[in-house]
Amino acid sequence: MTAQIEEVRFNLPHIELAAHLYGPADGLPVIALHGWLDNAASFSHLAPRLPGLRIVALDQAGHGHSSHRAPGSGYQLWDYALDVLLVADQLGWQKFALLGHSMGAIVSLLLAGAVPERISRLALIDGLIPYTGEAAQAPQKLGEALRAQLALAGKQKPVYAEIEQAIQARMKGVGAVSHEAASRLAQRGLMPVAGGYTWRTDSRLTLPSPLRLTRAHAVAFLDAVQCPLSLVLAEQGMLLVEPRFTEVLEGRPFTVQRLPGGHHLHLDSAAGAQVVADCFNPFFAGP
Structure with missing residues (x-):
């Protein structure tokens, strides 16, 4: 499935962010947030399968074509x-809906709990609450x-002589992905440098x-959500x-659907994206 994609940029007071824009101008407003x-x-497979939505799929700060944060700044969830x-x-x-995967789903949940008056719906893919830590672990x-x-200055990013080498490396990274998914991420995520990419x-x-937030903190954000929430869980x-x-999940008033596939089931294949879309289309069309 092909769809017209518009490349847009947002000049915020502290950073410039890039994004892909999908759907009709009068569609339901949705901001899509990718994973770490x-x-x-x-969202290049999934967004075209969600008709009637005006989707802004961001490159989150430090990712894709978006700017990096200023020196001395960090990448905490609340910054996103x-x-x-x-x-x-x-x-x-x-008011707008959020479509989030993995880290993007976590950011979406925090937003919906913190500013519930701004969020109309949450559609989340294999992500919900942040990874937690308790007080005793905080000093360590x-x-x-x-x-x-302090050690980061002495480290260098890997350089791949060929794009295919970078794709193969991404396939084996955290949240392993298919060749199709890695190729799409690499097309937007790589840049040429001396010696390759x-x-x-x-x-x-x-x-x-x-x-890290404690478990009690994380659950409190979930309890504070006031909008409809649909969660897709990947079996693998x-x-x-x-x-x-x-x-x-026990006793929570939201929809949970378990689907076959890995962590990036919405990107690994067109078929996987369609199954996720079949879950979310009725959800976005609901009251």
């Missing part, structure tokens, strides 16, 4: 949340993060988090293997 180390191409609100304000969208985790930041992503994205994805994750 991915880019807007994550602010970016989304500023993009929505530029679009004139007082902050120390690890600070040491990693490397990823556009900011190296700081690989640093460990200096602070990353959520179902998380300890105690099923406890989070």
Whole structure:
């Protein structure tokens, strides 16, 4: 399936973000947020299969064609949340839906819990609450993060002589993907350098988090969501293997559908994208 894609950019007060724009101008407003180390191409199979939506698929900060954050800045989840609100304000969208995958789903949930008056619907793919940490672990985790930041200057990104080598490496990365998915991500995510190609992503994205929310914090955001929520879980994805994750789902008033496929089931193949679309189309069309 092919669809017209418009490349757009948003000049925010602190950063410039790139995005793909899909759908009719009068469609239901939706901001789509990809996962960690991915880019807007994550939705290139799925977005054309969601008719009637005006989808802005962002390259989140530090990813794809978007700018990197300023020196001394970080990539915390709440920083992404602010970016989304500023993009929505530029679009004139007082209320909008969120379509999120993995890290993008987590950012979507935090936004819906924090500013429920702005979010109309949540459509999430293999992502929900953030990875958590308890108070006793906080000093150790902050120390690890600070040491990693100091060591980053001495590290270099890998350079691939051929694009296919980068695609093969991405297939084996965190959240392993199909060749089709890796090719789409690479097409938008690579840039030429001396000796070949490397990823556009900011190296700081690989640093460990200096602070994690506790489980109680994470669940509180879920409890604060007021809009309809539809969650697609991949049978071979990353959520179902998380300890105690099923406890989070128990008794929750939202739709959960388990589908065959891996963490990137919406991008790994056209067939996988269609199955996800078949879940979300009725959801977006609902009251």
